[in-house]
Amino acid sequence: MSRRPKVRYLLLHAYGRGGTIRTVMNQANSLVAAGWDVELVSTVRRRDGVQFPLDPRVRVTTLVDLRESAHEEPPAGPLARLRDCRRRRRLGRPAREIPRGEFGYRYFNRHVEDTVAAYLRTLTDGVLVTTRPALNFLASAHATGGVVRVAQEHMNHGTHRPDVRARILQAYPRFDAVAVLTERDRGEYARLLPGTRVVRIPNAVHSLDQTPSDHQSHIVAAAGRLFPQKGFDLLIPAWAKLVESHPDWQLRIYGSGEKKAELRALIEE
Structure with a gap:
């Protein structure tokens, strides 16, 4: 009986809520x-x-x-206490391999980085799919034991900050494939990474069998x-231009995050 093909997805936080997590x-x-x-x-x-x-078989x-x-129970024994002390020290040290411009940089520290690198070095079979630049960079450097490596990109290349774009040029040619969301992204990454297989895999929806909006409500949700x-x-400024000629339309923005106050001020302006 043949073995089932194996694929591992490496996410930043599989227990969170976000578009990348959902589509993965x-x-x-x-x-x-x-x-x-x-x-x-x-x-x-x-x-x-x-x-x-999530299917229970995953x-x-x-x-x-x-x-x-x-970590509620204190470590028992001198060796366990020493390991815990080292773990805590590494948690407070900045990552070495992740550029600061990576939007998820705050989630990485020396302990997280070292743990991911150690895990990647154990892989010798199947397909590994990494799902953001930081994880792609670590996989390119450490998942070298024969695993098939696929880097997913969930953002347009131009959205990345300069230090991330520079690292992409160094790291992504080592992948067996780079997967992007749009045809424009596919063309951009193919131009930047000659010789690298770049494929477009759009985010999927569960079904297109839905009733489309009739536009009678004059509300746009983001x-x-x-x-x-x-x-x-x-x-927001684009919407300000639109409502000059369509004042009966309304934009509703749903979400939370560090830019809330700044965006509210922009709306008032």
Whole structure:
């Protein structure tokens, strides 16, 4: 009997809520239904359960458990206390391999980085799919034991900061494939990475069998994290121009994040 093909998805936090997490779980559900052996590997964990529908046949494992419940009991024995002390020190040190311009940089420190690198060095089979620049960079350097490496890009290349774009040029040619969301991204990455296989895999929806809007409500909804890369700071002034000629239309923005006060001030302006 042949072994089932194996694929591992490495996420920053599989227990969070976000577009990348949702679309990866959609992919995982489809692959496990098609007979693949699928595992989601969460770099960090802060919640008890996943937030999106996930087939029970998909395994979920964690590399760095940051829940308070995971460290309630004090380490027993001198060796365990020494390891815990070293872990705490590394948690307070900045990452070495992740550029500061990576939008998820604040989630990485020396302990997280070292733990991910150690895990990647153990892989010798199957397909590894990494899902953001920081994880792609680590996989390019450390997942060298024969695993097939696929880098997913969930953002337009021009949205990345200069230090991230520079690292992409160095790291991504080592991948067996780079997967992007749009045809424009495919063309851009193919131009930047000659000789690298770049494929377009759009985010999937569950069904197109839905009733489209009749536009009678004159309301546009935008949802997402209120962070710089989401572009709400571009949407708001664009909407201000639109309502000059369509004053009966309304924009509603749903989300939370560090830019909320700044965006509110922009709306008032």
